[in-house]
Amino acid sequence: MKILGLVCSPRKAGNTEILVEAALSGAREKGAQTEWVCVADKQISPCDACGACAVDGICVIEDDMQEIYQKLELADGIIFGTPVYFLNVSAQAKAVMDRTYACYRTGKLRGKVAGAAVAVRRVGAGQVLSLLYSWFTAQRMITVGGCIGYGLEKGDVREGTGGGPGSTALGEAKSLGKAMVGMVHRIAH
Numbered sequence: 612m613k614i615l616g617l618v619c620s621p622r623k624a625g626n627t628e629i630l631v632e633a634a635l636s637g638a639r640e641k642g643a644q645t646e647w648v649c650v651a652d653k654q655i656s657p658c659d660a661c662g663a664c665a666v667d668g669i670c671v672i673e674d675d676m677q678e679i680y681q682k683l684e685l686a687d688g689i690i691f692g693t694p695v696y697f698l699n700v701s702a703q704a705k706a707v708m709d710r711t712y713a714c715y716r717t718g719k720l721r722g723k724v725a726g727a728a729v730a731v732r733r734v735g736a737g738q739v740l741s742l743l744y745s746w747f748t749a750q751r752m753i754t755v756g757g758c759i760g761y762g763l764e765k766g767d768v769r770e771g772t773g774g775g776p777g778s779t780a781l782g783e784a785k786s787l788g789k790a791m792v793g794m795v796h797r798i799a800h
Contacts, residue, residue: 612795614638614788615686616647616728617679619693619704623651626730626768630760631692633781634728637788638688643795648682650703655679658709668717676710683711684719688791689752691743692728695735700742708746720750724794726787727757736761736774753798755790758783 616635620627628649635645653675663671670676683689693704700708714720727743729736736759747754760768760780773783 612643612687612792613685614643614645614688614690614791614795615682616645616690617650617692617707618647619650619691619701619707620730621651621701621703622694622765623649625694625765626760626762627692627694627728629766629768630728630730630758630780630784631690633784634690634726634758634788634791637785638792639788640785641789641792643688643788643792646682646686648679650679650707653679655703655706655710657706658712664713664716668713668719670710670713672710676707679707680714680719683714683723686723687795688724688726689720690726690728690787690791692730693739693743695729695731695739698735698738700739711750715750718751720752722798723752724755724791724798725750725752726755726791728760728784728787729757730760730762730768732761732763740774753794755794756787758787760784
């Protein structure tokens, strides 16, 4: 079983990355193999609405998204991490989401387990979680929930609260990773 973490923040080693790594740690504790990709290191063009993927599900834009497509297809579960930017996902996250239209056309993400990791300073986490859950649903993925980490400076989520009453950001993240592994096992049996 493989769980992929996508860190869609332009801020390396920041709160989004910390949350995704904590979720992957929870998945590893339950026996999963994990891998993470930092989208900030990648050149990902926006979707240009050319429609070519409607024919065969293959995006014709040659950039680093081609590598991410392969990783998405090989993963049993995907943790999608983004910071909240102006009450929405980051531009990097939106580019990845838009480019998965090619996957939507062929159902390549259908049945994969999905979870969201959202880093936020103050407001917008619920809205971004809702957006990600809707995207997972559109792709016909199986959503197991998400985690929220509050903080402004790099590393604040290590000590910060989570989205639930009495929860910590890292506790929620680890629980997300464990829940993903549990769901992948349930689906496989």
